[in-house]
Amino acid sequence: MQLYRDLDSLSADFRGGALTIGNFDGVHLGHARIAQLIRQRADEVGGPAVVFTFDPHPVRLLRPELEPPPLTWTRRKVELLGNLGIDAVIAYPTTRDLLNLSPEAFFEQIVVQKMSAKAMVEGPNFNFGKDRAGDTNTLAELCQKHGMQLDILQPFTRPGETEFVSSSRIRKLVAAGDVKLAGEMLTEPYRIRGMVTHGAARGSQLGFPTANLEAVDTLVPAIGVYAGIGYRGEEMFAAAINIGPNPTFGEKARKIEVHMIGFQGSIYGEPLEVSFLNRLRDVISFSDVEALKKQLDIDVQTTIKTFDEYQATRDL
Numbered sequence: 001m002q003l004y005r006d007l008d009s010l011s012a013d014f015r016g017g018a019l020t021i022g023n024f025d026g027v028h029l030g031h032a033r034i035a036q037l038i039r040q041r042a043d044e045v046g047g048p049a050v051v052f053t054f055d056p057h058p059v060r061l062l063r064p065e066l067e068p069p070p071l072t073w074t075r076r077k078v079e080l081l082g083n084l085g086i087d088a089v090i091a092y093p094t095t096r097d098l099l100n101l102s103p104e105a106f107f108e109q110i111v112v113q114k115m116s117a118k119a120m121v122e123g124p125n126f127n128f129g130k131d132r133a134g135d136t137n138t139l140a141e142l143c144q145k146h147g148m149q150l151d152i153l154q155p156f157t158r159p160g161e162t163e164f165v166s167s168s169r170i171r172k173l174v175a176a177g178d179v180k181l182a183g184e185m186l187t188e189p190y191r192i193r194g195m196v197t198h199g200a201a202r203g204s205q206l207g208f209p210t211a212n213l214e215a216v217d218t219l220v221p222a223i224g225v226y227a228g229i230g231y232r233g234e235e236m237f238a239a240a241i242n243i244g245p246n247p248t249f250g251e252k253a254r255k256i257e258v259h260m261i262g263f264q265g266s267i268y269g270e271p272l273e274v275s276f277l278n279r280l281r282d283v284i285s286f287s288d289v290e291a292l293k294k295q296l297d298i299d300v301q302t303t304i305k306t307f308d309e310y311q312a313t314r315d316l
């Protein structure tokens with residue numbers, strides 16, 4: 001998997017393949033369907049499977065007040081798309097000049113001249129070019145003119161549901177704390193990353209040291225206690241996570257605290273990634289520290305069970 005941040009350095013290996021343009025935030029099951037078809041078309045034309053995405057999302061330049069917090073950072077998106085068989089991601093710097101190109105100019109300059117794409121795959125709600133003036137009909141005409149194959153894939157709906165899977169739907173679930181359902185719609189459990197900073201140094205005394213995460217640049221799940229996984233480089237640990245204040249100690253600020261089960265050592269100043277498997281409970285003000293510790297013991301047991309069950313489904 002290759003990540004490019006411009007097209008001038010794009011090697012010939014990544015031209016002349018199958019292309020899809022989109023934001024791919026979260027990398028969900030609908031995205032996986034597109035990736036699968038792109039892979040297939042790429043193999044048919046004997047070229048690479050390439051995803052073109054704008055970085056940052058165009059809405060940040062056009063209407064920043066409307067920009068939703070993203071579900072994934074760029075590197076993570078690249079990793080997840082790589083798992084789906086994509087060969088290269090182009091995270092193209094969004095500029096006003098680029099957004100001002102007409103649909104035709106965008107297609108000619110980017111898709112044809114820079115990428116020599118031979119096939120494209122999009123969803124039915126695809127829009128491109130200045131003022132989002134180009135739609136799938138425009139795209140169909142342009143592809144035909146250049147002898148390119150085009151597939152318009154219907155959005156993916158999970159069996160038994162009426163609403164299709166979408167990044168905005170997953171955003172709502174994460175914001176409401178339903179990381180379990182969100183995870184069922186994503187290709188992997190919902191994950192955030194941050195830097196480990198100092199807290200009140202109370203965790204170790206309680207017997208449950210917690211890595212406090214700051215500088216999280218994506219959507220943070222709702223306040224609550226969660227079972228999840230901590231990723232420290234190549235190592236992973238079942239993790240009991242507290243998102244919220246520490247009402248038992250009269251602390252009101254929201255913190256993201258990660259207790260990694262079975263880990264010992266100092267990780268201050270290190271980056272840490274955390275994924276969420278399930279929301280266990282609300283954050284409570286306990287009458288005393290012993291009651292909190294008793295509950296933390298239960299949370300750790302539930303986390304281990306949740307983690308083991310998750311691992312078992314992965315091993316299938």
Ligand SMILES: Cc1cc2nc3c(=O)[nH]c(=O)nc-3n(C[C@H](O)[C@H](O)[C@H](O)COP(=O)(O)O)c2cc1C
Nearest residue numbers: 199200201202203240241242246247248259283284
């Ligand atoms: C899994 C987990 C669940 C927690 N639940 C609560 C809670 O319900 N109420 C609360 O006041 N604090 C809760 N805490 C936070 C502890 O009070 C906190 O980790 C401790 O005060 C340490 O803070 P420090 O990291 O700033 O030292 C929880 C922590 C963890 C790891």
Ligand SMILES: Nc1ncnc2c1ncn2[C@@H]1O[C@H](COP(=O)(O)OP(=O)(O)O)[C@@H](O)[C@H]1O
Nearest residue numbers: 198199200201203204209210211260266267268
């Ligand atoms: N199992 C663990 N999970 C998370 N952090 C741990 C663990 N074991 C040791 N640590 C380290 O201890 C620190 C947390 O200790 P704690 O007493 O809660 O202090 P603080 O309030 O500064 O977070 C973490 O930042 C990390 O460096």
